[in-house]
Amino acid sequence: xxxxxxxxxxxxxxxxxxxxxxxxxxxxxxxxxxxxxxxxxxxxxxxxxxxxxxxxxxxxxxxxxxxxxxxxxxxxxxxxxxxxxxxxxxxxxxxxxxxxxxxxxxxxxxxxxxxxxxxxxxxxxxxxxxxxxxxxxxxxxxxxxxxxxxxxxxxxxxxxxxxxxxxxxxxxxxxxxxxxxxxxxxxxxxxxxxxxxxxxxxxxxxxxxxxxxxxxxxxxxxxxxxxxxxxxxxxxxxxxxxxxxxxxxxxxxxxxxxxxxxxxxxxxxxxxxxxxxxxxxxxxxxxxxxxxxxxxxxxxxxxxxxxxxxxxxxxxxxxxxxxxxxxxxxxxxxxxxxxxxxxxxxxxxxxxxxxxxxxxxxxxxxxxx
Amino acid sequence: xxxxxxxxxxxxxxxxxxxxxxxxxxxxxxxxxxxxxxxxxxxxxxxxxxxxxxxxxxxxxxxxxxxxxxxxxxxxxxxxxxxxxxxxxxxxxxxxxxxxxxxxxxxxxxxxxxxxxxxxxxxxxxxxxxxxxxxxxxxxxxxxxxxxxxxxxxxxxxxxxxxxxxxxxxxxxxxxxxxxxxxxxxxxxxxxxxxxxxxxxxxxxxxxxxxxxxxxxxxxxxxxxxxxxxxxxxxxxxxxxxxxxxxxxxxxxxxxxxxxxxxxxxxxxxxxxxxxxxxxxxxxxxxxxxxxxxxxxxxxxxxxxxxxxxxxxxxxxxxxxxxxxxxxxxxxxxxxx
Numbered sequence: 001x002x003x004x005x006x007x008x009x010x011x012x013x014x015x016x017x018x019x020x021x022x023x024x025x026x027x028x029x030x031x032x033x034x035x036x037x038x039x040x041x042x043x044x045x046x047x048x049x050x051x052x053x054x055x056x057x058x059x060x061x062x063x064x065x066x067x068x069x070x071x072x073x074x075x076x077x078x079x080x081x082x083x084x085x086x087x088x089x090x091x092x093x094x095x096x097x098x099x100x101x102x103x104x105x106x107x108x109x110x111x112x113x114x115x116x117x118x119x120x121x122x123x124x125x126x127x128x129x130x131x132x133x134x135x136x137x138x139x140x141x142x143x144x145x146x147x148x149x150x151x152x153x154x155x156x157x158x159x160x161x162x163x164x165x166x167x168x169x170x171x172x173x174x175x176x177x178x179x180x181x182x183x184x185x186x187x188x189x190x191x192x193x194x195x196x197x198x199x200x201x202x203x204x205x206x207x208x209x210x211x212x213x214x215x216x217x218x219x220x221x222x223x224x225x226x227x228x229x230x231x232x233x234x235x236x237x238x239x240x241x242x243x244x245x246x247x248x249x250x251x252x253x254x255x256x257x258x259x260x261x262x263x264x265x266x267x268x269x270x271x272x273x274x275x276x277x278x279x280x281x282x283x284x285x286x287x288x289x290x291x292x293x294x295x296x297x298x299x300x301x302x303x304x305x306x307x308x309x310x311x312x313x314x315x316x317x318x319x320x321x322x323x324x325x326x327x328x329x330x331x332x333x334x335x336x337x338x339x340x341x342x343x344x345x346x347x348x349x350x351x352x353x354x355x356x357x358x359x360x361x362x363x364x365x366x367x368x369x
Numbered sequence: 370x371x372x373x374x375x376x377x378x379x380x381x382x383x384x385x386x387x388x389x390x391x392x393x394x395x396x397x398x399x400x401x402x403x404x405x406x407x408x409x410x411x412x413x414x415x416x417x418x419x420x421x422x423x424x425x426x427x428x429x430x431x432x433x434x435x436x437x438x439x440x441x442x443x444x445x446x447x448x449x450x451x452x453x454x455x456x457x458x459x460x461x462x463x464x465x466x467x468x469x470x471x472x473x474x475x476x477x478x479x480x481x482x483x484x485x486x487x488x489x490x491x492x493x494x495x496x497x498x499x500x501x502x503x504x505x506x507x508x509x510x511x512x513x514x515x516x517x518x519x520x521x522x523x524x525x526x527x528x529x530x531x532x533x534x535x536x537x538x539x540x541x542x543x544x545x546x547x548x549x550x551x552x553x554x555x556x557x558x559x560x561x562x563x564x565x566x567x568x569x570x571x572x573x574x575x576x577x578x579x580x581x582x583x584x585x586x587x588x589x590x591x592x593x594x595x596x597x598x599x600x601x602x603x604x605x606x607x608x609x610x611x612x613x614x615x616x617x618x619x620x621x622x623x624x625x626x627x628x629x630x631x632x633x634x635x636x637x638x639x640x641x642x643x644x645x646x647x648x649x650x651x652x653x654x655x656x657x658x659x660x661x662x663x664x665x666x667x668x669x670x671x672x673x674x675x676x677x678x679x680x681x682x683x684x685x686x687x688x689x690x691x692x693x694x695x696x697x698x699x700x701x702x703x704x705x706x
Contacts, residue, residue, distance in 0.1 A: 087419055096421040159448060221454045224461035232463055235448075315409060315449040325417060325449075328410030330683045334574035336547055 061341070072331055084335040085342050088326040092342070095162015095317055101154060104145045105165055112138065135176060158236040162317040164346060166236075170243055170308040170318065175301050177244040182251025183290075187281065189256055200252070207249035213310050215242040220314035239311055247304045254296040258289030291365045298358035302351045319343055393465050393597070393604035394438065394654060402444040405431035406464035409449045412570040413678035413686070414470050414490070414593075423447045427468040429673040430489055430595050430612065432666070434466060437611045437659040442666035456481055459598060466608055467596040477596075486608035488594040489670075491690040491699050493587035494526050495565040497572060500582050502559060507586035511536040516549045516558040518542070523563055526589040550574050564591055569684045587690070606653055614660040616702035617642055618669035620693055625668040628661060642705050649705060660705070670700060 008014075021027060033043045064079025067086075075081035085092070094102055115134055118124045146169070149155035161169065188200030207215070219238040227233075262285050270280040290297070312321040323339035326332065397403055407415035407427055415425040432442040448464050459467045460482060470492075471477070473485040496515075498504050507530075517524050519542040531538045541558045543549045550571045553561040561568070565587065572578050595612065597605050618624070621639050623631045631639050640646040643664075644657035651657065667673065671693075678686045692698025 091417070091419075091421055096417070157446070159446070217453070221457045224463060225457060227461070232461070235463075312409070313451050314454060315451050317409075317449065321409075325410040328412045328416040329418065330412045330416065330570070330573075330677075333412055333570060333683065336574075 075335075080338050080341070081335055082338065084326075084332060084338050087332070088322075091163060091326060092319065092322050093163045094165050095322060096160045097156060097162070097165065098154070098160065101148070101156055104148070104153070104156075108142045108145050111141070139173075139176065158234050161236065163322045164319045166311075166316060167305075167308050167318040167320075170240060170311060171301075171305045173240050174243045174247045174304045174308070178247035178251045178300070178304070179297070181244070181248035183255050183286065185248060185252035186255035186259060189252065190259060204249045204252050207246050208253065212243070212246050212307050213313060215246050216310055216314050218242070235314065236316060239314060239316060243304070243308070247300065250300050250303075251297065254293050254300055255289065257296060258291075258293035259285065261292050262289050294358055294362050294365070298354055302354055305350060305354070306347060319346060393601050394607055397438055397465055397604075401439065402446050403431055403435045403438065403466065404446050404448060404464045405434075406448050406450045406455055406458050406467040406469055407431070408469045409451055411470055413566065413682065413684045415447075415468070424677065426489060426673050426677045427470060427593075427595075429667050429677070430468045430608075431466060433611045433615060433663045434595075434608055436662040436666045437614070437655055438607060440656065440658075440662050442662075456483065459483065459596060462598075465597070465604070470593045471596055473592045473594055482599040483596050484599050484605050486595045486597055486605055487612040488592040488699075489612060490566070490593045492564045492566050492591035492593055493690070494523055494562060494589040494591070495568055495587055496584040497553075497561045497568045497581055498559060498584060500580055504584070507584045507588070508534060508536075510538065510560060512538070513560050514539040514541055514558040515560045515562055516541045516543070516553045517562050518546060518549055519544055522589070527562055530588040546571065547574075565689075566678065566684070566686060569678075569686050573683055603654060607655065610649075610653060610705075611659075611663060613702040614642065614663050614705065615667070615670040615673065616693070616700050617705050618660070618664045619671040619700075620695070620702065623664055623669060624672055625665055628664045632661070638705070647706060 017023075021030060032039075034040050060079050062079075064076070065082055066075045066079065067082050068074065069083045070087060071083075072081075074083045090099075090102075094105060097105065112134075115130055115138065118130055119127060144150055144153070146161070147156065147158075185200050185204055188196050189204065191197045191200070216239055219242040220235060223238060224232065266284055266288070267280065270284040275283065308318055309320040311318055312324070317325050320343050323343050324336075327334075327336050327339055405428075407423060407425075410416050411425070411427075413425055415423055415427040418424050428447070431445045431447070435445045436442040448458065450458050450464070450467070450469060455467055455469055455471065456477070458464050466486075467483075468489075470490070471485075472492075473488065477483055478485055496507050496510070498510075504510065510531075515527060515538050517527055517540055524540070524542065527538070527540070538560075539558075541552060543552060546563070546567070549561065549563075552558060554575050561571070563571070565583065568583050572581055572583070575581060595608055597608055617638075618628075621631075621636065621642060623639060623642065628643070632643055632645060634640060637646065641649060643661045644650050644659070648657070650659045653659065656662075668676070671688075674688065674691060675681060678684045680687060688696070688698060690699050692700065694701040
């Protein structure tokens with residue numbers, strides 16, 4: 001004890017800093033990584049695994065990789081051959097869509113992003129109008145842009161559509177259509193009217209009871225046989241309807257879960273106020289129910305986004321299908337790994353984006369009860 | 370599978386009556402293009418090039434048909450089809466001709482309501498081994514472990530062959546072709562077996578393609594050819610003779626480069642083929658210069674073969690069974706007269 005410390009009055013001693021071993025990086029590491037012998041063992045093991053896995057991947061994907069060139073000979077085959085991706089990039093993105101018409105797809109992309117940006121700005125006033133435009137106006141514009149045949153645009157047949165573009169078309173159509181249909185089906189399933197209820201139950205159970213691959217296969221292989229000779233619906237259209245109805249059935253059950261979580265008192269209070277059925281649902285029940293099931297809804301969306309790769313079995317070339325197709329060119333055989341890594345990265349970006357957006361929505365709509 | 374076949378056959382029977390009336394040849398003329406069913410990518414047979422156009426020897430058959438009927442090999446639209454939906458697409462009229470490495474078998478020709486217009490590639494199952502194994506013939510493979518795709522006719526042919534020659538083998542089976550190749554490349558088996566054209570394509574994917582060799586034995590028959598609907602004889606004739614015209618042109622030495630000079634040839638066979646003499650085109654319901662268009666725009670059979678799968682391509686396939694009959698192969702065109 002020194003003179004200095006004695007000079008404080010009782011109770012007025014200034015706060016000492018916490019011991020160095022419990023704060024900062026060192027403190028965090030000690031607490032979280034090396035707290036017990038088991039933790040130490042697990043940390044060392046994890047570090048060892050990282051050491052085993054990461055350097056070879058970096059070596060393969062970046063250091064030994066070949067980036068420049070236009071032919072197979074540009075690749076040494078020691079590392080990844082990103083030349084392959086570069087040469088086929090246009091097809092991976094747009095499929096076999098004609099070169100001169102690519103601006104139509106790009107315009108649609110730009111329009112979509114431009115319209116979506118205001119939705120992320122807090123306090124922007126006309127959000128509901130923009131939402132309405134995205135749900136109704138945008139699909140119509142996109143349809144005419146992609147298909148053409150009107151307004152002096154050249155007709156581009158759907159067999160030429162492909163790559164990431166096709167994946168997005170299928171996923172967005174499924175996502176945009178499945179939510180409203182799903183809400184209607186969920187309400188129908190809880191309806192007191194027996195006919196409506198049985199129809200909804202039958203629909204949901206039928207579509208949820210079969211795998212998506214069966215639905216696609218049915219739409220592509222069996223459906224044309226039931227049609228009279230010469231009547232052919234577009235293959236993509238058939239697949240889109242199948243995906244739409246399939247995901248709507250899943251969505252219905254997610255929404256129904258939310259509806260069941262709303263206490264009976266809310267319904268009774270709404271009825272006591274004299275609200276009609278649709279007003280009660282639209283103003284009181286659905287906003288609460290949908291908020292509750294955001295994780296479930298986004299889960300379904302992400303599942304649907306990845307399920308779009310199944311259209312390969314009916315001869316449509318989505319992002320993944322296009323990579324596999326490109327790999328059958330005799331000059332480019334044997335670059336499957338690069339293709340798959342590229343597609344996986346692409347899918348991850350989209351799915352992670354959806355997941356972050358759903359977390360953002362949950363936080364924003366969290367009203368604390 | 371049985372049920373599917375019954376359904377397909379039943380559906381085929383119902384579509385037959387209407388399809389026969391319509392007449393595909395007139396349909397194609399009416400709409401101005403040939404709708405052609407191709408594979409979802411098979412190296413050298415039908416695969417996209419870097420500009421997104423379909424190429425391959427199966428694709429060339431369709432282009433030749435378009436050249437014969439419409440005078441323009443570019444008037445083809447391609448529908449990529451999976452193995453399972455290919456026959457339905459043909460039966461329902463979604464495609465006019467199916468040129469999708471399809472093996473000609475009795476069941477397909479009869480029960481499915483299809484007609485094969487000929488054979489544009491004679492394939493067959495073969496074996497690939499490492500050169501340093503020192504094996505020169507498949508008959509020396511007793512006791513070998515063999516990498517093979519599960520649930521395919523390839524697997525059945527393999528066991529038939531080994532049983533017939535009273536040899537033993539250990540099958541190492543996988544679901545996907547890429548897995549089989551990876552297993553073979555990593556040395557998990559001594560032998561890799563699939564169709565010979567497939568072996569050539571898969572060999573390129575190996576780490577050291579030149580350290581492997583394809584054995585001479587072919588243990589199964591896989592005649593691949595274009596298919597049309599049963600009951601539309603005129604269209605069948607069109608596709609069949611288009612194919613023959615390509616083979617005949619090679620036999621007569623007519624190529625896409627010299628076809629214009631050949632028009633002045635004195636050989637009656639050449640003159641008949643190119644429509645200078647006789648009325649083959651008229652009898653088929655085509656223009657007089659139908660075969661000229663085919664050879665001029667697509668080339669003869671040999672040119673198509675060398676362009677897409679021949680020794681100068683990365684697939685590097687020998688003509689083998691696909692050589693002309695006079696060179697010891699199986700390609701034989703009926704006389705064009």
